[in-house]
Amino acid sequence: MDVYKIKGGNPLQGTIKVSGAKNSAVALIPASILADSPVTIDGLPEISDVFTLQALLEDIGGKVDFQNGNMTIDPTEMIAMPLPNGKVKKLRASYYLMGAMLGRFKHAAIGLPGGCHLGPRPIDQHIKGFEALGAKVTNEHGAIYLRADELRGAKIYLDVVSVGATINIMLAAVLAKGRTIIENAAKEPEIIDVATLLTNMGANIKGAGTNVIRIEGVEKLHGTKHTIIPDRIEAGTFMIMAAAAGDGITIDNVIPFHVEALTAKLREMGVTVEEREEQIFIPKANKLQAVDVKTLVYPGFPTDLQQPFSVLLTQAEGSSVISDTIYSARFKQIDELRRMNADGKVEGQSVLLSGPTPLEGATVRASDLRAGAALVIAGLIAKGETEIQEIVHIERGYSSIIEKLRGIGADIRKETVAENAVITE
Numbered sequence: 001m002d003v004y005k006i007k008g009g010n011p012l013q014g015t016i017k018v019s020g021a022k023n024s025a026v027a028l029i030p031a032s033i034l035a036d037s038p039v040t041i042d043g044l045p046e047i048s049d050v051f052t053l054q055a056l057l058e059d060i061g062g063k064v065d066f067q068n069g070n071m072t073i074d075p076t077e078m079i080a081m082p083l084p085n086g087k088v089k090k091l092r093a094s095y096y097l098m099g100a101m102l103g104r105f106k107h108a109a110i111g112l113p114g115g116c117h118l119g120p121r122p123i124d125q126h127i128k129g130f131e132a133l134g135a136k137v138t139n140e141h142g143a144i145y146l147r148a149d150e151l152r153g154a155k156i157y158l159d160v161v162s163v164g165a166t167i168n169i170m171l172a173a174v175l176a177k178g179r180t181i182i183e184n185a186a187k188e189p190e191i192i193d194v195a196t197l198l199t200n201m202g203a204n205i206k207g208a209g210t211n212v213i214r215i216e217g218v219e220k221l222h223g224t225k226h227t228i229i230p231d232r233i234e235a236g237t238f239m240i241m242a243a244a245a246g247d248g249i250t251i252d253n254v255i256p257f258h259v260e261a262l263t264a265k266l267r268e269m270g271v272t273v274e275e276r277e278e279q280i281f282i283p284k285a286n287k288l289q290a291v292d293v294k295t296l297v298y299p300g301f302p303t304d305l306q307q308p309f310s311v312l313l314t315q316a317e318g319s320s321v322i323s324d325t326i327y328s329a330r331f332k333q334i335d336e337l338r339r340m341n342a343d344g345k346v347e348g349q350s351v352l353l354s355g356p357t358p359l360e361g362a363t364v365r366a367s368d369l370r371a372g373a374a375l376v377i378a379g380l381i382a383k384g385e386t387e388i389q390e391i392v393h394i395e396r397g398y399s400s401i402i403e404k405l406r407g408i409g410a411d412i413r414k415e416t417v418a419e420n421a422v423i424t425e
């Protein structure tokens with residue numbers, strides 16, 4: 001079993017570069033299915049979610065070349081191969097194969113997705129959208145079967161603001177006949193990125209990034225070249241790390257506007273955040289003040305940064321409350337942080353943290369992607385050595401994390417240890 005071992009306490013200094021956005025990448029790659037000629041996407045992160053999607057596109061007959069973050073996908077010989085099991089379970093975003101394959105082939109069979117366990121993650125709004133467009137949708141033995149004689153534009157009001165449903169409906173609607181209107185759409189930057197790719201492929205989409213998206217269906221889509229946006233969640237993770245363990249860190253390849261909710265919270269805590277054009281500089285932080293945080297849909301504070309942020313709050317003076325309004329069970333990092341001496345208590349959808357508490361190295365488990373990122377930050381500030389198990393979750397979303405952190409002075413390495421050292425409780 002592979003683990004990360006971190007010796008805490010090194011002052012981190014220098015420049016750390018953010019990769020392309022995971023949550024864009026995992027939608028841009030399936031979007032290529034809709035084209036009738038090759039699509040090139042530059043700047044993709046080298047993470048397991050991207051490798052898994054590459055393999056899935058190859059399984060359905062796509063020809064994929066992926067080198068140095070640049071992927072060219074030739075979709076011309078793809079077929080509507082059913083994908084009820086296997087790789088689709090390894091990531092959440094395999095649900096985008098439903099929208100893209102339904103859009104192109106008018107039928108698809110895709111297993112229910114995997115991804116982080118954060119409480120219930122239904123896909124009823126995706127299905128409501130596909131049905132409104134004219135698809136018959138059934139759930140058979142854990143796989144979703146979709147079939148339409150013809151897709152027709154429709155007005156779809158999302159009952160919950162959902163990133164996945166908004167993008168999936170866009171994917172299914174761009175080749176449908178007539179006009180689709182998505183109301184109460186999600187507004188995340190990744191949605192704009194996907195709409196930009198689809199538009200450059202020939203789609204007619206207006207309003208991406210607002211809560212009403214209008215799509216006029218077109219007859220066909222062609223290949224294009226696209227550069228992905230930077231990962232605002234990776235950038236945010238590095239900003240939190242800089243506030244917790246930095247001695248002057250520049251975060252490179254970031255759009256400061258995308259991380260404004262975090263910047264505001266860091267400033268409220270007493271952290272200096274200098275915004276530059278495509279960089280953010282965070283000097284060494286001194287005394288940190290406790291703050292309360294509530295996660296919200298974009299442009300609110302992202303749920304994906306709540307877990308890393310909880311580590312910073314263990315170092316702040318006073319009591320803080322984090323409430324996660326998006327996911328009911330996204331606090332698995334707290335038990336692990338308690339092993340490291342943190343003072344945190346989960347109550348329903350909130351966690352109460354008190355500090356400052358010096359953290360101590362321990363053997364801990366990354367239950368999910370951002371819990372893993374939280375534990376990496378905790379390990380960097382803890383006294384002694386921290387071993388993080390189940391790093392497979394971390395590698396779903398952070399590209400070259402070891403190399404990047406070593407580049408700013410962290411003592412972190414990946415090691416293979418015996419299975420009997422695994423934490424089970």
Ligand SMILES: CC(=O)N[C@H]1[C@@H](OP(=O)(O)OP(=O)(O)OC[C@H]2O[C@@H](n3ccc(=O)[nH]c3=O)[C@H](O)[C@@H]2O)O[C@H](CO)[C@@H](O)[C@@H]1O
Pocket residue numbers: 023026092093120121122123124125126127160161162163164165186303304326327
């Ligand atoms: C691959 C990807 O982009 N993942 C992101 C995406 O996940 P994902 O697209 O799965 O998240 P959604 O925005 O869909 O979920 C938001 C909320 O809506 C609920 N919901 C969603 C769909 C649905 O059909 N029914 C329903 O009830 C979910 O349970 C959750 O409470 O957005 C989340 C919220 O910003 C992020 O944490 C994830 O990193």
Ligand SMILES: C=C(OP(=O)(O)O)C(=O)O
Pocket residue numbers: 022091092093114115116304369370397
């Ligand atoms: C929850 C996340 O990812 P996914 O939706 O892919 O599980 C995340 O990126 O924090």
